[in-house]
Amino acid sequence: MRERLVFCDLDTLETNYLSEFISQGRVPQNLFYLLNGATVFYSYRNDDLAQIAWEDEYRFFKEQEFWRKDLRIAFVSLGCGNAGPEKMLLRQMQADGYELHYVGVDSSESMLELAAENLNEDTYRQSFVLADFSDPAFAGQLHEVVQEDHVRVFAMIGGTFGNFDQMHVAGLLENLVPPRDYLYLDVVPTQPTEHQNAKLRMRLSHLPDNLSGFFDRLLGALGLSRELGEILREERSDGALETLRFTFSFRATERIQLSCLDVEMVLEPGQTVELFTIRAYEPASLAAFMADREFELVDTYAPDVGNLSHRWQRLLFSRAG
Ligand SMILES: C[S@@+](CC[C@H](N)C(=O)[O-])C[C@H]1O[C@@H](n2cnc3c(N)ncnc32)[C@H](O)[C@@H]1O
Known part of the structure; x- marks a missing residue:
């Protein structure tokens, strides 16, 4: 059934x-x-x-x-x-x-x-x-x-x-x-080792480049593109929960008229939009x-x-x- x-x-x-x-x-x-x-x-x-x-x-x-x-x-x-x-x-x-x-x-x-x-x-x-x-x-x-x-x-x-x-x-x-x-x-x-974790950290922090098709598709659907801004990556701690955490954001480098699902908004230069968080x-x-x-x-x-x-x-x- x-x-x-x-x-x-x-x-x-x-x-x-x-x-x-x-x-x-x-x-x-x-x-x-x-x-x-x-x-x-x-x-x-x-x-x-x-x-x-x-x-x-x-x-x-x-x-x-x-x-x-x-x-x-x-x-x-x-x-x-x-x-x-x-x-x-x-x-x-x-x-x-x-x-x-x-x-x-x-x-x-x-x-x-x-x-x-x-x-x-x-x-x-x-x-x-x-x-x-x-x-x-x-x-x-x-x-x-x-x-x-x-x-x-x-x-x-x-x-x-x-x-x-x-x-x-x-x-x-x-x-x-x-x-x-x-x-x-x-x-x-x-x-288990620092060396292996350094490699993992490198891998996680480069997700938007490694999965560029996925990220660029999303940016495109939001009316954004890498030419209009930059992708920021930030490593943050989760306090007592031990993780490797990366948050990716988009920062506009110019004024962007943004359109998504028929809604319009403006992103001024320097303004950021948080995109995605991943953890190990x-x-x-x-x-x-x-x-x-x-x-x-x-x-x-x-x-x-x-x-x-x-x-x-x-x-x-x-x-x-
Ligand atoms: C990282 S993908 C994993 C998909 C699948 N489990 C796999 O391992 O291939 C996350 C999935 O969760 C769905 N999802 C995210 N947030 C959700 C929510 N609040 N309610 C229902 N589904 C959600 C997404 O649409 C997506 O299909």
């Missing part, structure tokens, strides 16, 4: 994101994907995904005590994108006789279309949900979708967790994940941060990532009951 659920009005979403952009000079990160960024994002992300060993993820879940054939497992992907990262895990699960309910949530319609297409050949129950997971009403709406499943795993895959203000996203997850359910985070880990985490510090919010670390692993330039770390938490 496949269903498509709409828990938001797309026009209202766009208007809300734009007003945040205009009033706070900051691009809400899902505006990237709303403005047709889906295809551009996967033009590089799909190559990365092909290198990450899904078999490691499958082995990891099979070792968990709740991963049982007599239970219906809901896998809720928050910001599912094209569902590419979880596709093979779910397919193999079904082939081995597990009962599944996949729930892909995204605020971008084009991402959800890619996800539905990607899982087209799979026959387990699938719910594609168009929603903003930051919306206070969303927790109740999502609960209705998964209340009949026996176990729920809420996943944030592909670094999505690291794009948000950490207090905000942790609070949101506290609200979304019911007691005794599971949270699965996929983050970029920091490295020290896993033990992330576990401690989440423990303060009643998420207990159950297990963690780092999948084989082939030739990728940085690693991924997956952490599974259980919400205290």
Whole structure:
């Protein structure tokens, strides 16, 4: 069974994101994907995904005590994108006789279309949900979708967790994940040595150049371009949470008449717009941060990532009951 659920009005979403952009000079990160960024994002992300060993993820879940054939497992992907990262895990699960309910949530319609297409050949129950997971009403709406499943795993895959203000996203997850359910985070880990971290820092700080197609597409959709300004990168600390954090902004070098989704605004020379934040985490510090919010670390692993330039770390938490 496949269903498509709409828990938001797309026009209202766009208007809300734009007003945040205009009033706070900051691009809400899902505006990237709303403005047709889906295809551009996967033009590089799909190559990365092909290198990450899904078999490691499958082995990891099979070792968990709740991963049982007599239970219906809901896998809720928050910001599912094209569902590419979880596709093979779910397919193999079904082939081995597990009962599944996949729930892909995204605020971008084009991402959800890619996800539905990607899982087209799979026959387990699938719910594609168009929603903003930051919306206070969303927790109740999502609960209705998964209340009949026996176990729920809420996943944030592909670094999505690291794009948000950490207090905000942790609070949101506290609200979304019911007691005794599971949270699965996929983050970029920091490295054990200073030398390796220097390389990681270099890699992260050059994201707008390495992913120029993605950034330039967004700048273009906002009516900005690199000729009219410069991209700033700033490394900021996250306090007690040990991360490598980079925030990228655009600073106008001339007066820019900006237009986005039919709204006009002016950027004066020197004015900045915050574009994007990314993080790499020290896993033990992330576990401690989440423990303060009643998420207990159950297990963690780092999948084989082939030739990728940085690693991924997956952490599974259980919400205290
Ligand atoms: C970094 S991408 C990751 C996509 C996918 N999980 C992957 O690993 O390839 C972040 C995704 O989260 C979605 N997203 C961001 N903020 C969201 C929000 N507030 N509500 C729903 N989806 C959101 C974006 O549209 C985008 O598809």
